[in-house]
Amino acid sequence: MADFKEKIAHHAELAWFIVMLVMVAVFFSWSVIEVTNGSSTSIRYGLPLFSGLPAQAQQAVLTFEKSPPANRTSEVVDGILVVNMTAMQNGTFSDVFHPNVIVAQPGEPITIILNSPQVITGFFIRLPDGVVNVNAVPNEPSYVYFVAPNQPGNYTWREPELAGYDFSYMTGTLEVV
């Protein structure tokens, strides 16, 4: 035992390096498993890619885009609330998000198609089960998928990227009723 301790003391760096590599391998493997199974929080709350959406949400988006509703902003497709959202500024900070209110039922799956035609913007909301946080770049929509909280109430989303002087005030409300 004493010999072993001495060996460890003499090879502490090598031992520590191996420990760190094992940690890296474990963390990395965990990420790969989470992503491939679609069970990581990033996937669940909307990796900002179409391919990152769950299969049902992808189908709902395709259906929505094929035959948009009359209001062109939101529709429930196969039990998923699809919202076509655009962030546009016109000299004032009010009403940047269109729509700036989403009304959902508790536990309802929500998919947002986030368009940002002017500058880079984003969508940040803290919910009881976690955080949704994505960016959107011009001419390339980002996709968000999450589940509305089970607790009814109003939840504020914010614009997290510097997108002009007023970005601190660019908000919207998720109403869970």
Add this chain to the structure above:
Amino acid sequence: MSFQVKDVLKIISNYFSIFSTSNIKKVLFPSTTSGVIWQYFAGSLAWLAVVGMAAMNLRTYLTYPSNSPEVGVTYYAFLTLHGWSAMLGLVPFAAISVIAYSMYKDGMSIRRTKLMSGMFWLANAGLIFALLGGPDMGWYMYPPLAVEDNSNFHAFLNYHGALMGIAYLALAISSLAQTIATVNLVSDAYATKPKGQKLGIFSAYGVAFAVIIALTLPALTAAELWYTLNILAGVPINTLLWLVLFWFYGHPVVYYVPFPLFGALYYFVPKFSGRPLFSEKWARWNIYLLAIGSMLIWVHHLQTFPIPVPVRLWINLSTLVLASGSGLTVLNLGLTVLTSKGYNYKDPVGMATLMALIGFILGGVQAVPLPMFPINPIVHNTYYVVGHFHLVIWTLILMGFTAVFLDVLRTVRPGFDYSKSATRLINAGILVWTIPFVIVGYLMSMEGYMGMLRRVIAYPTTFYPYNLSISLLAEIGIAGIVMAIGSALVEFLTYSPSTTVSVSSGTSTPSVSLATQQNMKGEFFDNLKLKLNNNVYGKTSDLRRLK
């Protein structure tokens, strides 16, 4: 009476002789390696002052949770001043000064001193020109916000139209000049390396990361030129491609100063531990891991952007491998300290080195979860990230830089050392700086985890106590670094290399002053103290003895 006026005029003329053409030329275009080191150190300190002043302006606004949108104009101009001064001014100049010093310390020299000082002034001129335009898009100047000039957005407050393109061209010239300076350092290191000798650990890190700067800084130049071409010639910008190009520089830039400072830590820690480095072999192998790794992980800044899943997997792995390299550094240095018979933290350089190491551990721990993309979106774009990288800046970078600077003062003037009272002041200053800023770093990360978004000027009142505490602690901390660097500089500038010199003279120009000046021809700072002490009505005075 007339004699007195004449005498006074002579004294004044003597004072102003410091600013003679030849002296000014020596300062602006030094012809020695130590002169170039001084120049880049002075540039770093000047930009550090700008960075700090802009930061305190920002912190003042953030003590109020409901700033009106009109505040945004001023706030984001100061935010960009803070960021550009730090990342485009302080960081490259500090990196070059530390690398040049590492070469000097290990017996190498700079051959093309005029080129180095020319690049110094060119880089400064380009950056200052761009800053005069009042940029307000943030330091990483994302497109298309950074090229907009319309009723909704304007990237510069003072520059419009073609002037914006010229501002980006000036920035491109500035970063190009910095690249040329680092290429020159590599070239001079190769040419002046002592034959048959291995590079010392300090300069091995310094020169290796000069290569990394030379390889990655051109990505910034290219990104800036792309903006120039967009504004002046209508060349379209692909937003995602620009982001990838920018972060290819934008991530390694955070290592420009820390990694050469790792070399300094590998040099100082054994010295103040009174034992050899725990493993120099691993320290040298680690250079490859850190150098290559630093260029492979840039996309982790884009975790919330629509980038493909395989790229995400790659950056997750590569970032963690790089983190292993940093962990190895900490282990190597930590074991050197822990297995020593006693670390000499009472020495100012020893104290600054220790604070750099401790701060790096505390700041580095905050970064471990960030490459994990199940975790990253929870804190991306929040003060969690701001707390992490500022904590590393405040400790590893600024305290490591302070350690090197204090050592520079000792090295360039043989015989100079810090007196007991100055040592106490410097050490106290280092602690007054480090302790509040470690708390600030963790407070920022806590509020970030709770949802405080970075760069906002209005925020939920939940975060008010955090922001008030952060601003107050920052005010206290800043006094610390002024005390540490100020005390060291005063000690250095008022030091005379003479031991005990006391001369009586009835002449209006003391002979000792002339004699000593002749001995140290060309040493600007040596002369300063002698003139201040000895040219008082031509009377005698004792030159100050510090040791």
